[in-house]
Amino acid sequence: MARGHLKKVLSLVGLIFLLAGCSQVKTGVLNPQGPVAQKQYDLIIWSVALMSIIFVAVVGIFVFVLVKYRERPDNLDYEPPEQEGSRWLEIIWTVIPVIIVIALAIPTTKTTFELERSPSPEQKPMKIEVTSVDWKWIFRYPEQGIETVNYIKIPANVPIDFELNAVGAMNSFWVPELGGQEYTMPGMTMHLWLEADKPGTYLGRSSNFSGKGFTHMTFRVISQEKEDFNKWISHVKKTAPEQTESDYLKLMKPGNVPEMTYSSYPAVFIKEYEKQQGGEKHHHHH
């Protein structure tokens, strides 16, 4: 009876994997749209391949012993031998995992270091300052002098150097199709390189829980051809409003906001805001 159940479960598991394999359009991590995401995707696929070896070996032995050595009406007088262990077997199942770990550790380390550098060093990178403020994303383009909220446009095939800061809680800046995430932390500036291969729109979001409005803390990343991007910049410069001091302070308050565009931003650095806030708190304590 148990055997029948086991088969049912196994075939169910298989079915789910199968469904997963041919499910809809690929999205997210499995749909890399830039060199950073591609590197991570390759590493993921390599690790899946390595892990499959272990999976198949263990499940194979598992099913074999269960079927072969189950208690049956005809083997009730079988008394199993007392085995202490086997040096050789122990060595085998220690050495093989060691080899697999090495096979994964080397590309892991290599990729870890690669991701610290620009994905396309021959290209001039563009800088975007990202600040998570409960519960919105503020993007400043220091080279262009504009600011957007909850969306960014970037030129395709240009490495983007994201400088990550936070006001309030920690969040995590994640655009799965372009690459893995990095935290935004108050009082500590972080860096993340991303690059898009071609024009397209990708969903980005905070993936680290930061309170009530966290769920809606998403943003769009719109990748464009360079000319289109430049056109957009000059369009913003001409048509979008300037950000006033009071606009800025309003943004610093907790809450979700729609997408916004500003042709300029006040001289005060967002990083400084946090410090001022800290200073005020001090004052408050004394």
Place this chain on the structure above:
Amino acid sequence: MDLFNFKKPEHFFVTGEPMIYMADVLIVLTMLGIVFVLTYYKKWRWLWDEWLTTVDHKKIGIMYLISAVLMLFRGGVDAVLMRTQLALPNLKFLNAQHYNEIFTTHGTIMIIFMAMPFIFGLMNIAVPLQIGARDVAFPALNALSFWLFAAGALLFNISFVIGGSPDAGWTSYTPLAGNELDPGPGENYYLLGLQISGIGTLMSGINFLVTILKMRAPGMKLMKMPMFTWSTLITSIIIIFAFPVLTVALALLTMDRLFGAHFFTIAGDGMPMLWANLFWIWGHPEVYIVILPAFGIFSEVISTFARKRLFGYSAMVYSMVAISALSFVVWVHHFFTMGSGPWINSLFSITTMLISIPTGVKIFNWLFTLYKGRIRFTTPMLWTLAFIPTFLVGGITGVMLASAPADYQYHNSYFLISHFHYTLIGGTVFACFAGLIYWWPKMFGFKLNERLGKWSFWIFIIGFNLCFIPMYLIGLKGMPRRIYTYPAGLGWGTWNMIETIGAYLMGIGFAIFVYCIIYSIRHGERDTTGDPWDGRTLEWSTSSPAPEYNFARIPQVNEIDAFWYRKRNKAMKVEESKPLKPIHMPNKTGLPVILSIFMFIAGFGFVFEWHLIGIIGLLGVLGCLAWRSLHEDKGFYIPVDIIQQTEAKWKKVSARGKSITS
């Protein structure tokens, strides 16, 4: 800090939620019901004498298990509520705040107030019996451990009706969990509830360490101990080295919140990241505190139902030692994405991957214990066998997560959620079921019904896989953890629906299990022999349930699987010819309960920042300790004739049982 602050918080009783009102009514009704039953049947005295003041490890174990199952229910209800909210896109079943509170309490309860007491319950039941001891080293301290756990759990659990639940996640990351972003009693409940039960846990660690090192039956060398005892020993050492870190972390955040300190605040130059470090320096070993005993349980069950001694016994021990050592040097893998730099990330990637090697050794040793065995598919064995492929999936996804650059994509996503549920449910929860069913006859003298047990097993297992396999996929599709709803059109909906169905199936499986217990109380097969499974270790050599003194004569051990060896070599008779001696036992004491009540009062006071009440509670605790110091327990003796009577009764029942079966 104002000593005479008795300010009522904005909302003392939580209001405005129909579900909370329902819970209020249920709680009051349940309490009235309990009071009525106890009074009607005149059971108050019995409750105090037999349970509240007991220092018997077997009874303490049962109390741990009852609490753990209750907490499994509470944590499970939280899970089902979350899954209901996520079943379809844009549902409005729970709002963001309520959802945040529920995932926070779900995580905290399942780890701290479900898995831990479940494991401690089984340790209490089995370890002294496995090593041929009459109790633990410090029985009153053992009772205190339990009551402190109970006080902490109660404090944490009342938060949802009084004052509001914590809502910053079970990891309680700063600055989110600090006063600026999360004022009010909720987080204080988390900090103080965990603190109080954590002290109890630390004392249990010390207690079991000394018990196992010093109180083993003659002849039981370390390398002849049952594997569950080995896992308990190693776990105790991890507890002693890991829990003080939690104690400090909680205390520092409490100081931040209550007394204006600046450990984790941006203001005052504190470091929010310090919390993440301290939390996970405790938190990762904590994972192994709940998984190593599970490994021990699986080893016992596999060996028993394959009718073979454990394959590679010494490799099993060394691999546990290796895992416990590595568990202290991997904590950064919980925040690869916090910018520790490529060197640190690479280093911690590799240490994390290394854990898979001793774990793999264990898996293969279990497989080769089964090899050439004669495998009986009893319910405890089914849970154990299900563990192997389940934990394998959890383990290999763990290795995938260990690769830092890949983790940038998995981190905070449902991929991670699925990974740790595969390890914690597939490891710890399966072991809790396996262990509970396996040792159930030893606790209560009857077996749980196998047919109902198997139904609950299969429904739970199918539900579990339906619930968690899709999570790997939607994690890769970019769904992050802890969002309370999601828009349609991202391709997440169908998978979420399947997950919810799975969660409900798990709930049904649990319900059947509870029914199985109720059914078996009346109809379960009575265990008259003390050895219902044809066991191998010493706990099966005494009656079921074991007498107060465990063993009339302390057994002599010659081999691994001492009882199996004895059954094969007919050594039983020789032992029984040894003369009986009076047995020295500890007295029961009400002090642990009273001390824990003071601790609860202290915790409750500090939660609301009513410092005077907090201090009164602490003074009460000190008073109890001083009282204990001045009243040394000399214990008492069970006379030989009482032991003879008890043993004769068992022999008679056992003989009758044998004649019926043969």
Place this chain on the structure above:
Amino acid sequence: MANPSQVDTSKPLEYQSEDGKLKILGIWAFLGAEIVLFATLFATYLSLHGQTAGGPTSQDLFEVKEFMIETILLLTSSFTCGLAVMEMRKGSKKGYLCWMLVTLLLGLGFLVMEINEFATYVSEGAGLSRSAFLSAFFALVGTHGAHVTLGIGWVLLVLYQVYKQGFTPVTARKAFITGLYWHFLDVVWIFIFTAVYLLGMVS
């Protein structure tokens, strides 16, 4: 629990009963946990040492004379505590009580100085909530101070029992354990002296 009335008279009094052996091993395990506790506080302190938020630094605050006297008081108390346990081994109740009283007085002196030190800092505006550095300072040194305070209360209880009952395997075990605890606090102080005060003066 092991039987406290079964004794093996070939061993020192505190180790004679099985119960005594268990409890002494238990206290060693407890001290292991205490080491981790203080190590965590040290790590926190060292991480936050420079985080002064524009407030006073360790160099501004610490007075060499003060902490040297504190150190000498506590080190001496550890020495007299050792003498007391030696008296106990000799079976001299009076010797033990005398030396322990001296130990307690020295401990009390240390405590008074430490409380005075803390009060001075607070009055200078350098309290717990001034900066992360000061939070960590008070947490580390204060936790040690709280241990000394509890230790004094504990020793008093044991002294009372020794005074009433003389040395039995039970009271001897208690005296031995409180002695261990006292030495432990002394060792922790040596680390505080080095990592907090000495390093605090130079950097």
